[in-house]
Amino acid sequence: xxxxxxxxxxxxxxxxxxxxxxxxxxxxxxxxxxxxxxxxxxxxxxxxxxxxxxxxxxxxxxxxxxxxxxxxxxxxxxxxxxxxxxxxxxxxxxxxxxxxxxxxxxxxxxxxxxxxxxxxxxxxxxxxx
Numbered sequence: 001x002x003x004x005x006x007x008x009x010x011x012x013x014x015x016x017x018x019x020x021x022x023x024x025x026x027x028x029x030x031x032x033x034x035x036x037x038x039x040x041x042x043x044x045x046x047x048x049x050x051x052x053x054x055x056x057x058x059x060x061x062x063x064x065x066x067x068x069x070x071x072x073x074x075x076x077x078x079x080x081x082x083x084x085x086x087x088x089x090x091x092x093x094x095x096x097x098x099x100x101x102x103x104x105x106x107x108x109x110x111x112x113x114x115x116x117x118x119x120x121x122x123x124x125x126x127x128x129x
Contacts, residue, residue, distance in 0.1 A: 010040040013054045023049045076119035077126075079106050084123065 013034050015021045021034045025044040032045050034054045041049055046056075080098050083091045083106070091102045098120055104111045 008043040012038045013041050013049045014038045021052050077122045080123045
C-alpha cells in the first residue's frame, strides 16, 4: 500500500510593512520577495514569511487607528466587582477599600492608589444603582 503525497498549492502572502520583504527558505538558498499587493509563495517559504511578519489570504490587517483603546479603569472596575462578588481574605482593608496588593496581583500590573480609588468610585456608583 503506497501513500500518495499530497501536493500543497502555493498561497498568496502579503507584506504588512508597505515594503517588499525578502523571505528565504530554511536552506538559505532560495529567496522570494513578498510585496504589499501579494505574492504567491511555495510552501517552503510559508513559515519564514510568517516569521517576517507577512500575512496570508484570509487575515484582516488592522491599523492602530482601528483598535479601540482599552480603558484601564474599566478593567480595574471589573476586577473589583469580582472581588466584591467573591471576596477572599485580604481583598479589602479595614476601612472597606480594596487592598492595593490584592488588586495589583489580580490585575497583573502596578496599580496606583489614585487608579484604585477612581475604579472603586465607579464600582460604588454601579452598586448604588
